[in-house]
Amino acid sequence: MALPTVAIVGRPNVGKSTLFNRIAGERISIVEDVEGVTRDRIYTNAEWLNRKFSIIDTGGIDDVDAPFMEQIKHQAEIAMTEADVIVFVVSGKEGVTDADEYVSKMLYRTHKPVILAVNKVDNPEMRNDIYDFYSLGLGDPYPVSSVHGIGTGDILDAIVENLPEELGEENPNIIRFSLIGRPNVGKSSLINAILGEERVIASPIAGTTRDAIDTHFVDSDGQEFTMIDTAGMRKSGKVYENTEKYSVMRAMRAIDRSDVVLMVINAEEGIREYDKRIAGFAHEAGKGIIIVVNKWDTIKKDNHTVSKWEDDIRNHFQYLSYAPIIFVSAVSKQRLNKLPNMIKSISQSQNTRIPSAVLNDVIMDAIAINPTPTDKGKRLKIFYATQVAVKPPTFVVFVNEEELMHFSYLRFLENQIRQAFVFEGTPIHLIARKRK
Numbered sequence: 001m002a003l004p005t006v007a008i009v010g011r012p013n014v015g016k017s018t019l020f021n022r023i024a025g026e027r028i029s030i031v032e033d034v035e036g037v038t039r040d041r042i043y044t045n046a047e048w049l050n051r052k053f054s055i056i057d058t059g060g061i062d063d064v065d066a067p068f069m070e071q072i073k074h075q076a077e078i079a080m081t082e083a084d085v086i087v088f089v090v091s092g093k094e095g096v097t098d099a100d101e102y103v104s105k106m107l108y109r110t111h112k113p114v115i116l117a118v119n120k121v122d123n124p125e126m127r128n129d130i131y132d133f134y135s136l137g138l139g140d141p142y143p144v145s146s147v148h149g150i151g152t153g154d155i156l157d158a159i160v161e162n163l164p165e166e167l168g169e170e171n172p173n174i175i176r177f178s179l180i181g182r183p184n185v186g187k188s189s190l191i192n193a194i195l196g197e198e199r200v201i202a203s204p205i206a207g208t209t210r211d212a213i214d215t216h217f218v219d220s221d222g223q224e225f226t227m228i229d230t231a232g233m234r235k236s237g238k239v240y241e242n243t244e245k246y247s248v249m250r251a252m253r254a255i256d257r258s259d260v261v262l263m264v265i266n267a268e269e270g271i272r273e274y275d276k277r278i279a280g281f282a283h284e285a286g287k288g289i290i291i292v293v294n295k296w297d298t299i300k301k302d303n304h305t306v307s308k309w310e311d312d313i314r315n316h317f318q319y320l321s322y323a324p325i326i327f328v329s330a331v332s333k334q335r336l337n338k339l340p341n342m343i344k345s346i347s348q349s350q351n352t353r354i355p356s357a358v359l360n361d362v363i364m365d366a367i368a369i370n371p372t373p374t375d376k377g378k379r380l381k382i383f384y385a386t387q388v389a390v391k392p393p394t395f396v397v398f399v400n401e402e403e404l405m406h407f408s409y410l411r412f413l414e415n416q417i418r419q420a421f422v423f424e425g426t427p428i429h430l431i432a433r434k435r436k
Helices: 016-028 069-082 098-108 124-136 152-162 187-195 231-236 238-242 244-257 273-284 305-316 336-350 356-369 407-420
Strands: 005-009 043-048 051-057 085-091 114-119 141-143 175-180 200-206 213-218 224-229 260-266 288-294 325-327 382-389 394-399 429-434
Touching (some): 005 016, 016 043, 043 152, 051 244, 114 152, 175 336, 187 288, 187 336, 273 288, 288 305, 305 325, 356 382, 407 429
Parallel strands (some): 005 085, 085 114, 114 141, 175 260, 288 325
Antiparallel strands (some): 043 051, 200 213
């Protein structure tokens, strides 16, 4: 289910990123010992008073040159369109500026909740200077010191108070999938081709996120799917297509709601850095992943083309070694008939549960093959392991000391589990815990 979105906007040097980090807390640091996994700071999840939400730092607005640069308008329009709640950060040290007034007028017309955070109010005496910000017409200003953490609780209270109401649980039997990737990789064409591939479209239904349309359909085996289509979000034109940060937001909202993500790559253009960034988000979110190489009909091929592409993909996406690769064409519909079964198979992998007894047999066999490591004369002891969650499958390994579990040995155990059980297309998480 998609999380509500909070966007932080403002001009440079008002402390947007500092407030972003303060709200995000420890979750801003993505810990993954795999080279190539994205560690992008503009988008993360946060929680306050048992409400989870996504938070976006729309930094980089430059208002040095009049008339305030096009980026101000771009960033503000991103926030207006995508966010459920907007936090507008200004500086208490500098007072109201022309750039603040320009953005505030745009935010005022959105009719969305806007929380005015007056940052850099580092001492009580400065609170008397915040009242000038009432002139922006955005309600009560909140004095904040992001550096010292003063007032951030009030900001978070206001955010939670203005978040949209939580929706009920969705049908767990429906498999939800989305197509993500750079513009012009053929996502829309693939969507149309998939729906036209001997499917019965039950009904187009409004999605739980604004401006998105979910398409519900049933395959020949009676399995229900919901395809999360973000194409409807393009209607505002150039702002979306020209702003990479918006593309990230749009993909993230689709990823949040998906069980399986189809990462689409354009065979004509090859792998780009943006592809790795977006795929990294899906991996970190624990979603099932299929790497879909589209426009396969348009490139010249020989006996080694497929193997070269597969080697290149595995080299660039080392953290997606579990993800299957398929070469398709939306135009000729080459291999598209395989996608529904692949999605179903990965969904089953995502929901697989391994009995503890069987799991521990695999762990003990792994230790016999490769004994646990030692550090300063102390050996890691593994007592037992158990599965604690699905989507993605998550295992807790109870040990004598967590510090002795090196990430390389955790990776070895993960590989042994993958060899013993079918987890194609899904990440699996292993967590070391000290036995109490």
